[in-house]
Amino acid sequence: MxxxxxxxxxxxxxxxxxxxxxxxxxxxxxxxxxxxxxxxxxxxxxxxxxxxxxxxxxxxxxxxxxxxxxxxxxxxxxxxxxxxxxxxxxxxxxxxxxxxxxxxxxxxxxxxxxxxxxxxxxxxxxxxxxxxxxxxxxxxxxxxxxxxxxxxxxxxxxxxxxxxxxxxxxxxEVSIQNNSKNYPLFIAFKNLVELNYTQTRNVKDYAEKLSITTKNLNEIVKEFTLDTTKTFIDNYVILEAKRAIVSTDLSFKEIAFEIGFDELTNFTKFFKKNVQLSPKAFKNK
The missing domain is CATH 2.60.120 (Jelly Rolls)
Incomplete structure (x- = not known):
């Protein structure tokens, strides 16, 4: 494999x-x-x-x-x-x-x-x-x-x-951004996503791990990415899925399981919603 x-x-x-x-x-x-x-x-x-x-x-x-x-x-x-x-x-x-x-x-x-x-x-x-x-x-x-x-x-x-x-x-612009008092929290959040994305994509779970509110976390993520917390998490999951689809011979079902989906249909819907292509169409492309 x-x-x-x-x-x-x-x-x-x-x-x-x-x-x-x-x-x-x-x-x-x-x-x-x-x-x-x-x-x-x-x-x-x-x-x-x-x-x-x-x-x-x-x-x-x-x-x-x-x-x-x-x-x-x-x-x-x-x-x-x-x-x-x-x-x-x-x-x-x-x-x-x-x-x-x-x-x-x-x-x-x-x-x-x-x-x-x-x-x-x-x-x-x-x-x-x-x-x-x-x-x-x-x-x-x-x-x-x-x-x-x-x-x-x-x-x-x-x-x-x-x-x-x-x-x-x-x-x-980036250098100024990184001098923000919120930068360490953003990096902590990013690291948590990388470690836990297969277990949860729930914004509330990450806010609790950081001991802040979901509103506060959303404001911090928007400051650095202009995206919502949910979008940042989903984008990272999509990136990992794309990496696996393009660079491995795992089946779509195996990829879905590896990145935290219990059902292939749920993974396919999630992928298509974010990429506007099915996993199969993305791989063929």
């Missing part, structure tokens, strides 16, 4: 919680990877930055193909499903780092400002800034080439943190 592979972080020495991969070398290693096929959809349990320095191509994140060219950076968050194109012709670097790396080295204020770390539902993963990318890669590679390893993790983390903050500054 084919399911979306879940890929955890592993570096060579299993101690740094970050890794910088040259894409040319990474693409050469693709046939040697045994636990999954990177050119097929797979869910990552770490963060990644795909920085393109030469050539063009595409990269799929959550069923959307993003165009790549020199100066492009794609920001992938923990929990997202992505895949590399086959026979990729572009060059660059893939920066991987874990949630532990972020929590240990990034300040709380930085985490709140860098929206894409935990708020990928409402922010675009793609940016373009060739000069900023070049500066970051030069500093990062210089540090990784340093024969003195003292404080290297801290320095690398500072470089990644600074780079992400500078990328974030290009989207002032």
């Amino acid at each position: 084919k399911k979306i592979p879940n890929i955890s972080f592993q570096d060579v020495e299993n101690e740094h919680n970050f890794e910088c991969l040259n894409l040319n070398k990474f693409f050469e290693r693709l046939p040697e990877i045994v636990d999954h096929n990177p050119t097929l959809p797979h869910r990552i349990h770490f963060f990644a930055l795909l920085i393109v320095t030469k050539g063009t191509g595409t990269h799929q994140i959550d069923l959307i193909d993003y165009p790549l060219k020199k100066g492009t950076v794609l920001k992938l968050s923990k929990g997202q499903v992505h895949s590399f194109e086959k026979n990729a012709k572009y060059e660059g670097f893939l920066i991987l780092f874990t949630e532990e790396f972020v929590m240990y080295h990034f300040s709380k204020s930085s985490i709140n400002i860098i929206s894409h770390l935990y708020n990928y539902h409402i922010t675009s993963p793609i940016s373009e800034n060739e000069n900023l990318n070049k500066l970051f890669l030069e500093q990062l590679n210089a540090e990784l080439s340093n024969t003195t390893s003292f404080a290297q993790n801290n320095i690398v983390a500072s470089l990644i943190n600074l780079y992400l903050l500078r990328l974030e500054r290009e989207n002032k």
Whole structure:
């Protein structure tokens, strides 16, 4: 039974919680990877930055193909499903780092400002800034080439943190939003949805877990997404359903059960209401 592979972080020495991969070398290693096929959809349990320095191509994140060219950076968050194109012709670097790396080295204020770390539902993963990318890669590679390893993790983390903050500054609207006093509550709600969407899609249940009223929760979600709480929950369930339909060989009944529906008919009605297509029509499309 084919399911979306879940890929955890592993570096060579299993101690740094970050890794910088040259894409040319990474693409050469693709046939040697045994636990999954990177050119097929797979869910990552770490963060990644795909920085393109030469050539063009595409990269799929959550069923959307993003165009790549020199100066492009794609920001992938923990929990997202992505895949590399086959026979990729572009060059660059893939920066991987874990949630532990972020929590240990990034300040709380930085985490709140860098929206894409935990708020990928409402922010675009793609940016373009060739000069900023070049500066970051030069500093990062210089540090990784340093024969003195003292404080290297801290320095690398500072470089990644600074780079992400500078990328974030290009989207002032999001940065201002994330300074809202309600941002931590919104992130807590988002995390609860990701953990509990198979058990409940009831707004009241999430409000109770956060010890706030449904009205207050709705106001908070609207502040960041312009959608209602119910719409946000349903959209996440639909995203998980689409991921499963496109990227696995599970039957519709199995998918329905996995994402919290007792009956296939209820799942089909829910999917069609939100996508305007039946699961079968969506898969064929």
